[in-house]
Amino acid sequence: MRAKHVAERPPRRIPAGARAAVWILVAQFAMLTWLFHVDDGAQDRSRAQARASVALAGWHPGEDRSPVAAELLVLAESGVSNADQLRERTTQWTESGSTSDTAALREATDAAGRSTAAELRSNDRIFPVLLVLVLVAVSGGWYVWSRRVRETQRVTVERRVLDAGERRLLALVRNSTDVVAIIEPDSTTTFVTPAVAVLGWSPEELTGRQLLDVVSPQDRLILTRLLSGSGDSHSVQIRMRHRDGHELVMEGTLVNLCHDTAVRGWVLTIRDITERKRLQEDLTTQAIHDSMTGLPNRQLFFDRLDHALSRREAQPWRPLAVLAFNLDDFKDVNESLGYATGDTVLLTVAERLTEALRDEDTAARLGGDEFAVLMEDTDLSTATQVAHRLLATVASPIEIDGHLHVVRASIGLAEAVPGRSNGTDTMRNAAVAVDMAKERGKGRLAIYDPAWHRQAVETFAVRQELEIAIATDQLTLVYLPIVSLDTHTVRGFEALVRWEHPERGLLNPEAFIPVAEQGGMITALDDWVLHAAVRGCAALQAADHRPWIAVNVSAEQLNQPGFAAIVLSTLAAAQLPADRLVLEVTESALLDELGLGAQTLAQLRAHGVRVSIDDFGTGYSSLSRLSRLPVDELKVDRSFIEQLRSGNEDGVLVSTFLATAQALRLRTVAEGVEDAHQARWLHDAGCDLGQGFLWSRPVGLDTARALPRILAVPVEEDATVSA
Ligand code: C2E
Ligand code: CA
Ligand code: CA
Numbered sequence: 046m047r048a049k050h051v052a053e054r055p056p057r058r059i060p061a062g063a064r065a066a067v068w069i070l071v072a073q074f075a076m077l078t079w080l081f082h083v084d085d086g087a088q089d090r091s092r093a094q095a096r097a098s099v100a101l102a103g104w105h106p107g108e109d110r111s112p113v114a115a116e117l118l119v120l121a122e123s124g125v126s127n128a129d130q131l132r133e134r135t136t137q138w139t140e141s142g143s144t145s146d147t148a149a150l151r152e153a154t155d156a157a158g159r160s161t162a163a164e165l166r167s168n169d170r171i172f173p174v175l176l177v178l179v180l181v182a183v184s185g186g187w188y189v190w191s192r193r194v195r196e197t198q199r200v201t202v203e204r205r206v207l208d209a210g211e212r213r214l215l216a217l218v219r220n221s222t223d224v225v226a227i228i229e230p231d232s233t234t235t236f237v238t239p240a241v242a243v244l245g246w247s248p249e250e251l252t253g254r255q256l257l258d259v260v261s262p263q264d265r266l267i268l269t270r271l272l273s274g275s276g277d278s279h280s281v282q283i284r285m286r287h288r289d290g291h292e293l294v295m296e297g298t299l300v301n302l303c304h305d306t307a308v309r310g311w312v313l314t315i316r317d318i319t320e321r322k323r324l325q326e327d328l329t330t331q332a333i334h335d336s337m338t339g340l341p342n343r344q345l346f347f348d349r350l351d352h353a354l355s356r357r358e359a360q361p362w363r364p365l366a367v368l369a370f371n372l373d374d375f376k377d378v379n380e381s382l383g384y385a386t387g388d389t390v391l392l393t394v395a396e397r398l399t400e401a402l403r404d405e406d407t408a409a410r411l412g413g414d415e416f417a418v419l420m421e422d423t424d425l426s427t428a429t430q431v432a433h434r435l436l437a438t439v440a441s442p443i444e445i446d447g448h449l450h451v452v453r454a455s456i457g458l459a460e461a462v463p464g465r466s467n468g469t470d471t472m473r474n475a476a477v478a479v480d481m482a483k484e485r486g487k488g489r490l491a492i493y494d495p496a497w498h499r500q501a502v503e504t505f506a507v508r509q510e511l512e513i514a515i516a517t518d519q520l521t522l523v524y525l526p527i528v529s530l531d532t533h534t535v536r537g538f539e540a541l542v543r544w545e546h547p548e549r550g551l552l553n554p555e556a557f558i559p560v561a562e563q564g565g566m567i568t569a570l571d572d573w574v575l576h577a578a579v580r581g582c583a584a585l586q587a588a589d590h591r592p593w594i595a596v597n598v599s600a601e602q603l604n605q606p607g608f609a610a611i612v613l614s615t616l617a618a619a620q621l622p623a624d625r626l627v628l629e630v631t632e633s634a635l636l637d638e639l640g641l642g643a644q645t646l647a648q649l650r651a652h653g654v655r656v657s658i659d660d661f662g663t664g665y666s667s668l669s670r671l672s673r674l675p676v677d678e679l680k681v682d683r684s685f686i687e688q689l690r691s692g693n694e695d696g697v698l699v700s701t702f703l704a705t706a707q708a709l710r711l712r713t714v715a716e717g718v719e720d721a722h723q724a725r726w727l728h729d730a731g732c733d734l735g736q737g738f739l740w741s742r743p744v745g746l747d748t749a750r751a752l753p754r755i756l757a758v759p760v761e762e763d764a765t766v767s768a
Contacts, residue, residue, distance in 0.1 A: 068192075069186035076179045079171065086124060087168050090161040094122040097154050105705050106144050114139045115688050117154065127155040214540070221639050223297065227310040230272050230303065232257040235310055243317050256313070259285050261292055272311055276300050294319045321512040336408040337388060338395035346417055350461075350468035353421050357463035366428035368474035369457040370398070370435065373487040375414035378452065386445050390452055393443045401438045402431070408590065417472065425460055425492070427520025432456045432490045440488070456480035459493040473500070475687035510546070510562040511557055519545050522577050523743035524585075526756060527595065527714060527736045530728040537593035537627065538585065539736060540578035541572070541743050571602040576615055579626065582744050583619040590754055595627040595657060600634035603642040618653075623653035627678065630656060632664025635674055645674045657714070661702060668705045679706045681732070683717030688724050690719070696726060704731050 092347040098121040100113045100306065117135040119126040138146040145435070218225050219238050226237040232255045237248045244259055261284035271279050278300040285293050297315035302308035333345035350367065359365050359629045370377075372394065379387040398408040398416060407419040418435070420428055436456060457478025461471040474493040481493035496501050514520055524538035534583050544552040561567040575596055582594030602608060616623055628649070634642055635658070646656050657678035658671075662685050671679070688695050699715075706713045715727045718737030727735060740756040 055479065066190050069183065069190055072186065073183045074178070076182070080175055080179070080482075084168050084172065087161060090120070090125050091165055093123040094125070094154065094158040095160050096120075096530060099153055101147075101151055106147075108144075110139050117150070120154065120157055122626045126160040127153060127156050130600075136141070210603060217412070217560075223314050223316045225249075225304075226296070226313045228256050228307060228313055229310045230270070231255075232272055243287075244293065245286055259288075261286055261482055267539045271299055275301075281313075283298065283315070284688075292319075293317050296321045302575070323374045325340055338392055338410050340387060340395050340399070340416075341407055341409040343409065343411045344409065346407060346419065347468050347472070349407050350419055350456060350471065353419065354461055354466070354468055354471070355465065357461070361421050361463040364424040364461070365461040366420045366423045366473075367427065367459050367461060367471050367475045368420070368428070368432055368435070369459075369472065369479040370416040370418060371455050371457075371479050372414035372439075373453045373455055373483070375452070381696045382445075382450070387452070389445050390450065390727055394439055394452065394454070397438045401435055401524070408550040417475070425458075428458055428460070429490065429492065432458050436488065436490060445753070453488035455479050455487050456490045457482055457493060461660040475500070496698075503562050504563065507557060507560045508566065509542075511561055511566055511570070514544055514546070515566065515573055519547070520570070520573055520577075521545055521745075522574065522581055523742040524581065524749040525747070526741045526752060527593075527734050528740050528756055530715070530724060530732055530735050532738070532744075532755065533757055535590075535592055535752060536734060538557070538582070538749060539595040539629070539743075540574060540581065542574050542597075562601070564702075565601075568605050569600050571597070572611065575602075575612065579615045579619045579621055581749075582625055583621045584746060585750055586625075589625065591625065593625045593627055595629050595654070596623075597659065598630050598634070600631070600642065603628075603630060603634050603645060604640065606641065609645045612649055612654065613652060623649075624655065627657050629659040629680065630661050631662065640675060643675055650675060650677070657712075660716075662698065671705060671711075672709055676711065678712040678714060680714045680716055683737075686715050686717045686723060686727070686737075689723045696730065699727075700730055703732055706733055724731070 071196075073565065093116070097113075097116040104110070104113045107187070114135050118132060121131040121135070125131065131150075134150045136155045138150045194280065221238065222238045222240055224238060224243060226241070227235045229235060234251050234256050237251050239248055241248055241251055246259070246640040257268060260268055264283045264285075268281075268283060271281070278298055280297075281297045281299050282294065285295050287293055294317070295315040296318045300312045300314075302312050303310060314406070315470055315552070317549055333342055333348070334340065335342045347690040353365055357365060368391065372390070375387065375390070391410075394416070395408070395410060398418065402418065402420075406423075409417050409419070411417050414612045418431075420431065423431070435456065436454060439454045441452060442451050444450075457475045457480070458477055459471055459474035466474070477497055478491040478493040482489050485491060521543050522540045523543055524540055525536040526535045527539060528534065529536050542554055542558075543556055546552050547763055550764055557572075558567070561570045575598075578594050582592070585592050585594075612626070612628075613623070616626060628646070630642075635646075650656060651678060655677040656675060656681055658674060658676045659680050660682045661679050662682045679702065681699055684701050685702070689699065712734065713732045714736065715732050716736060718727065718739045719726050719736040720739060722737055724735055724738075741752065
């Protein structure tokens with residue numbers, strides 16, 4: 046299929062139809078000529094016989110015999126059947142001069158006449174038959190000819206169409222941007238289109254050469270295998286070398302036309318996809334890598350993790366560890382040193398991580414200052430070592446613009462349990478562990494403990510239930526009397542919340558207050574308590590006895606905008622004077638002296654509400670700070686009062702607290718007074734009030750209302766209460 050051959054027109058030939066027509070015409074004429082010629086002889090003989098008979102009949106003895114003899118000889122010469130006999134008798138008749146021979150001659154002449162007549166008759170019979178035969182033959186000939194002509198026309202038209210198609214095809218092939226080549230099984234190029242210029246070659250240069258010479262060495266074997274194989278067609282992607290040495294990626298098809306006589310080879314149609322491929326790779330890299338550090342991103346990390354886990358389904362003995370890696374206080378780095386420095390820190394950390402790990406480990410940046418490490422075939426103790434190494438590596442100072450910065454990280458380590466945990470679970474465990482590491486003081490490693498998960502699940506369940514509990518009044522209050530240490534008169538009550546859980550029974554606050562705080566429901570809970578306590582206190586009021594109610598207020602509730610208004614409207618709704626309410630706040634809730642909480646308390650105090658500082662001594666407050674706090678009362682924590690039990694009277698701290706409070710004119714309450722000895726000691730030390738099991742356990746509202754005004758002896762425990 047070299048271009049030259051295809052372009053040549055076939056030599057002009059006389060069409061077969063025309064040749065057949067000429068042959069038929071010639072045959073037709075020959076037959077008719079023969080027919081007429083055959084009849085001509087018989088006619089001549091018949092005429093000669095008539096003339097001879099007339100001459101003989103008109104002859105009379107004695108007359109000259111030669112004219113008659115001449116006619117008779119003409120008859121003989123005309124080719125009658127008894128010509129010899131006629132000639133012989135005519136000679137005899139001429140020479141003898143006798144009349145007796147005349148009869149014999151007449152006889153011979155008649156015989157000639159009879160045979161000629163017979164011949165003519167037979168001709169008359171045969172001619173029409175012959176004519177019909179000739180006509181049939183000629184008609185057949187013409188029929189065949191016309192068919193040949195039509196066939197020839199069809200072939201001619203077809204060929205013309207084919208010629209045009211082939212030329213068009215060739216033009217297309219030659220002008221296509223795809224490289225089209227015919228190569229023999231041994232890779233010899235027998236034809237190639239000009240598009241091969243993409244490889245720096247011209248068709249002339251490449252034709253006759255081994256195509257393998259321009260294929261990159263890595264792909265030669267593949268191509269050789271395909272060419273020597275017996276397949277029909279293959280999709281191919283091969284790397285080829287440009288004449289100047291750079292590599293191109295070509296993609297296309299290889300079609301086996303070795304059995305096609307017009308081709309006799311493999312047709313390779315390929316195009317340059319180098320740029321597309323590069324772009325694709327770039328996009329893929331971008332899509333699965335973090336643009337800043339170049340580390341795998343979250344998607345790639347989880348992809349690898351999932352793959353590693355699925356491999357372990359068949360090989361569950363192969364360990365797999367995951368690290369969640371988080372920089373400590375990175376926000377501060379960004380905010381105080383700027384984002385450029387932050388970026389440098391992240392880059393450095395990424396580099397250090399990569400350096401410190403094996404090639405087969407995956408370090409990824411999940412986002413922000415969150416990194417993760419996947420370590421296959423690494424057991425817990427090895428992973429722990431690696432994690433400690435990473436902590437040390439990352440903590441070594443980083444120099445940025447001549448300044449040294451120290452950045453620490455917290456690491457959470459989790460082991461995957463093949464077949465039981467998926468990638469998301471494993472990573473979540475590591476994240477829980479890293480949170481734990483931060484909680485335990487940062488810059489350290491925490492190894493995930495499955496018990497945490499159970500706890501988390503429990504907490505979640507409790508949160509759900511608590512939500513319902515608040516909405517459906519499963520909460521209740523118990524009241525703990527607050528007693529004057531001097532007279533043992535009941536002066537007030539502390540409201541303490543309980544949860545009447547439908548399945549677990551009565552629950553103490555430790556079982557759900559921390560959950561409520563974590564789950565963001567503490568405000569809702571405390572609002573409920575505030576309303577119930579204020580209503581309860583109103584119910585406890587009598588003409589001659591007006592106890593106050595102490596309500597525990599969480600930091601969240603205190604800092605909730607509009608809290609002062611809620612408190613005041615609650616008091617108003619229950620018609621309880623503001624001075625009957627004591628809000629117990631912890632020291633930590635008062636840390637921010639200028640915050641919303643402090644303002645709220647100041648506002649409420651102005652309305653007469655009292656504020657008590659709860660659990661005093663356990664928090665951050667120093668005694669010197671006490672003077673600046675917006676409080677009216679100080680509650681010494683139970684842990685200090687416990688130390689005052691008989692035989693163990695280390696009351697230095699309590700004395701100091703009480704003395705300071707007295708100097709600041711703060712009312713003092715001792716928490717958790719359990720025996721008379723403590724009560725006496727506290728009274729002697731100048732403490733104003735006490736609360737504790739010495740006088741009463743926390744009791745329900747009705748019991749509280751029925752309590753005597755003066756509690757000299759411990760009252761009986763309320764059956765519904767477990768303290
Ligand atoms: P708290 O404010 O220090 O409350 C006093 C706790 O000590 C109460 O425990 C009370 O039952 C217990 N107690 C009182 N006297 C004695 C005693 O003589 N000996 C012993 N061993 N314990 C005594 P409770 O009711 O379990 O409350 C525990 C904590 O839960 C409270 O400590 C308070 O911080 C919190 N809490 C209770 N109710 C509420 C509430 O409505 N809202 C908020 N935010 N917290 C509450
Ligand atoms: Ca309290
Ligand atoms: Ca307390």
